[in-house]
Amino acid sequence: MSIDLQALHYIFLLFTLLILIIMVKKRDTTLICILGIFILGIVSTSSLYQGVMTVFNSFIFAIVELIGTILIISIIVSMSTILSETGISEIMISPFSKFIKTPTLAYWIIGILMMVISWFFWPSPAVALIGAVMLPVAMKVGLPAISVAMIMNLFGHGIALSGDFIIQGAPKITADAAGIGVGELISASIPLVVVMGVVTTVTAFIIMKKDLKSGKLKVEEKEIEKNNIKEKKLKDKLSLRSKKIFAVIVPLLFALDVIIMFTAGLRGGDATALVGGTAIFILIMVSFKVHNGRALEEVTQSIVAGLKFGFEIFGPVIPVAAFFYLGGEGFVGVIGDFLPKNSQGIVNDLGMALANIVPLNGAVGAVTLTTVGSITGLDGSGFSGLSLAGSVAKLFGTAIGRGTATLTALGQLGAIWVGGGTLIPWAVIPAAAICGVDPFELTRRNFIPVMTGLIVTTIVGMFIV
Template identity: 40%
Template sequence: MTLTVSHWIYLAVVVLVIIGMAMRRGVIPLCVIGTFVLGWVYSGHFVIGVQTLFNASLTSANVLLEIILIIAIMIALLRLLEHIGADQLLLRPVRNLFRGPGMAFWGTGVIKGVVSAFVWPTPASMMIGPLMIPIALRAGLPILGVAMAMNLFGHGIALSGDFVIQGAPKLTSAAAGVTVMDIIRASVPLVIATGLVSTVIAYVLLRRDMRRGRLTAEAVPEVPAERTYSFAARFAAIVVPLAFLATIAATIVLGLRGGDATALIGGVSLLLFLLIAFLEHGLKAYQAVMESLQSGFTFSIRIFAPVIPIAGFFFMGSPDIAPQILGKGAPGYLFDLGRALAAHVPLSAVPVAIIVVLVGVIAGLDGSGFSGLVLVGTLAQALGTPIGVHVAVLAALGQMGSVWSGGGTLVPWGVLDIAGVTGCSPEDLTRRNFLAVICGLIAATAVAIAMM
């Protein structure tokens, strides 16, 4: 395929953004300028370039609205529980579940990973985040460590394998021309390699920075022993966790996934929020509802506002979203660049494996771990068949690259649910993840080459 000037502009901005993140520099101005220049060059009209700035941010906001809303609702519920003291009652039976930051890191991660396997990571974050975060903090784990554990186990390990819901392997297998079970079998050792290496390295670096005083655990206030609790607080402490457990069971039984699962947990949370508010405040509940919702939306918007213009630029790399920004017929720049890379590198098992995982990572930069699965599956079949390598292994490797990148561990606009629940910076979280995840993907690539 032929790359245009706008393709090279997009690539140049992507490289500069990656360098900027690595150097801990703000990249919003760079993405805004890149969006304007790309819109101008692609259309050939200055005015359309200016309009592209707004269209990109609007499209980005529309794509992210679901998660902005669910986080706002969950935070509103959490603020109400904190106000009436129900959060402290809720934590009493499990406040000593974790002893020390090590147990908190691995325990939080495993719980998030298990729940994510059944309901997918984003709704899982909303379900367990408000309950597990105070417990982990009390055990001495910094909030960034909590976010890393939830992120790596949920959006990384659980989603990259997707062994229960099987959305990822279905997409990959269809494009690669192999069965779903072929992809699942091939991905098991790759998920283990990536997950083990990335989580161990992340934990080692986390403990190193804790010893050096760079990261410290936030204080969790103790509850006065003499405090009395209202009926609403006691009711919420029992009903809220039971409702969330019932929601998890419902998503499994009903086969809900992705947006449907998120919608269910959001609706349940909103009903609980209103019920508890009326139990506590009666006819004056409207004021508590308004204040808690304002707090929730303020928190959510504060987290998402810096990400919207950045995501707007990267969404132009997706063939599904780019036409909404640049107009009908607009190319998906990331996908085109991935195809061009694959077409200009000599074929053998080692370079083909490297190409596929790199294309997966690049395709994932648009913030959707699943958008690149068809591409890597197609590439695995096209490049793997002529040289006689195991196509399923090659496709599974591409799945690792795409999901770990865009599924939400390497790009700030992919970790927003974790950042929203924990309150940490998306850029700080992805920066902490970067080295660990890249090492994990290198390990998976080496395992895949040995398996082919």
């Protein structure tokens, strides 16, 4: 089938390339995205004022599409903050510290704990939760702070966030841009997340053991003194008995959520809603126990603080998502029915045209999507490039005739692993700050394991597409 590419297609392609170039140069893409939306609006409607309207309407469309993701992250942060400040989170994790006797045990126990908590709380809250409690324990058995930060990066910002199986924030954005279901994307991403996780963490572990043995890595006395105690603002508000009760109730409620998800077949937005609703009720219960008569006001303040965090994180994502949504179903929803006759959407049209002129295959598609995803992660967000990764995956999947879900998963892995908090200095700051280490040194430590994992995972992806 021959596709007649028109001005809209070339404009979209041009701005996609511009966005990639801007990201490579580590500059902000918001202005470019707004300009692209504006020009698409003018060209499609032949109206200046409608082009101006398109910018605002595309933002509304993107926010509506992303609001569930923004809200769940905001609620999780609100809940995890009060759990941390009251010391409940410390009680929740303390049983695991009894098993940490060697650097090897510290590596895998902290890593697995970080991964599991990140699935439910997301890595940013989990970093504070894990770092405050487990860092002193790890250093006592000979594991340096830089290694603890690396562990939290790889298992949390890497494995947990790149898959995001529970909250499903990242898959929602990528799947929407690729035009596939969230469940389909998650199913396709599982083998790739496993391969990436195993290769990356094992490589990092081998390097760490070698450096510990040679003396290149060691615990400094000043690190132990600096990281020994993390003050909790509300630590005296609850009795030890109350903290222990909540420390049991919270994981039980989330474990119950997981059981319900499997038994009721909840996926995507339904699964997110269950986790979010549970987090809200946990926040309310703890607030009433801690604040008594001030609970009504404190619940509101906690939710507002979480929303501020959520919109601060997703602020740079909205313009990028707004532009790339115009490549799919968002075009008609935002601008109207101005696409060329017989068009299946800008991205689909480009994919069909590409299929007619370029001999694509699974190997080329896999390498391209990992590369594109990784490039989009250079802005240090991880999320801002997910829409682009999904759109490119849809284009290549259409051209190849198969493997859209796998290609989308590869793009998501590249974007999250690079930009989500493992290889970009300003993205690893949360873990670096908690552990008191240099973010540039941390990214250098992460580089070889992450790049090794991306190469191996891409090769595996070639055979799956």
